[in-house]
Structure formats: C-alpha cells, structure tokens
Amino acid sequence: MRYGNLNAKHNVKLLMMDVAGRDILSLERAEDGRFVKADIFERPVSFSVESHANVSSPEEALRVAQQVRHGQSRLYAGDNRQHGGGIA
Numbered sequence: 001m002r003y004g005n006l007n008a009k010h011n012v013k014l015l016m017m018d019v020a021g022r023d024i025l026s027l028e029r030a031e032d033g034r035f036v037k038a039d040i041f042e043r044p045v046s047f048s049v050e051s052h053a054n055v056s057s058p059e060e061a062l063r064v065a066q067q068v069r070h071g072q073s074r075l076y077a078g079d080n081r082q083h084g085g086g087i088a
Contacts, residue, residue, distance in 0.1 A: 006025055
C-alpha cells in the first residue's frame with residue numbers, strides 16, 4: 001500500500017476534510033486489530049445471493065417474490081398493455 005490504510009490516523013485527518021470522508025472510511029473495517037477491505041469488495045452486500053426454495057403455486061411464488069423484492073412484485077395476467085407490455 002502506497003499510503004497505508006484509509007483508517008490510519010494520518011489518513012483519517014485528511015479524509016475527514018472531504019464531505020464524503022465517512023463514506024470513504026467505511027471501505028475498510030477493523031478485524032483482529034488490523035484494517036481489511038470491506039465486504040463489498042468480495043461479495044454483494046445489499047441483497048441476498050441465496051436461492052429460494054422451489055415453489056409449487058403462483059400464490060407461493062408471489063409471496064417469495066414479495067419477500068425478495070421488498071414488496072414490489074408485479075403480476076399481470078391476460079392483457080397487460082396498460083402497464084407497458086403486450087398480451088401475456
């Protein structure tokens with residue numbers, strides 16, 4: 001590392017002069033007395049990467065979709081032209 005860890009004392013002073021300083025400092029986390037890269041560099045952290053169980057009915061699929069998409073599911077049966085699509 002050319003300038004050391006972001007959370008090193010001499011870097012924290014410099015970074016906190018920037019409006020996004022706290023955001024930048026969150027790119028590292030303390031682990032066992034040292035700083036390591038945040039999890040976002042290794043895997044997705046804003047959503048679950050687990051696959052969900054198989055579903056056997058449209059109702060169950062809707063329930064699972066609502067849980068995954070935080071309640072933002074859209075199901076259209078038949079003519080869905082009013083929603084920007086064609087005939088389903």
